[in-house]
Amino acid sequence: MKAWTRALDIVLRAGVGSLFAYAGASKIESPQAFADAIHAYQVLPAVLIYPVALALPFFELLVGGSLLIGWRLRETALAAVLMAAVFLAAIVQAQIRGFNIDCGCFGPDAWAVLKAVPAPLRDGLLLAASLFLWWKRWD
Secondary structure, three states, X not given: OOHHHHXXXXXXXXXXXXXXXXXXXXXXXXXHHHHHHHHHHOOOOHHHHHHHHHHXXXXXXXHHHHHHHOOOXXXXXXXXXXXXXXXXXXXXXXXXXXXXXXXXXXXXXXXXXXXXXXXXXXXXXXXXXXXHHHHHOOO
C-alpha cells in the first residue's frame, strides 16, 4: 500500500470507527429514545422497532471497535458500508416524505458538532469513507 493511502486508511479507520463506537455507545443507555427515533422514520413494522433499537447500538459498537483495533477489517468495513448506506437511504427517504425528524443517529445527547452537519451530508461522507476502507481491503 502506498504511504498516502496507508495514512488515509489509518485516519479513516480511526474516524469511522470512533463515529460508529460513539453512536452505538450513546444509544445503549436510551433504547426507548432510539426506538422512538426509528419509529419516526415509518419504514419498519412495529414488531421490529424494539429489536432493532436494542441490537443496532451493540452492532455499531462492535463495528466501531473492530475498525479501531484492526480486527477482521474486510468484513467490518463491509458492515460499515452497509450500515452507512441504510442510514443514508433512511434519512433521504424521510426528507423526501417531508418528515422533520431528529435522525436519532447519536442518541439524545449528541455532540453539537455532529448535529451541526446535515444528516445526509454526514451519512454520505460516512458512506464514502466506509467504501474506501472496504475497497482498500481488496488492494
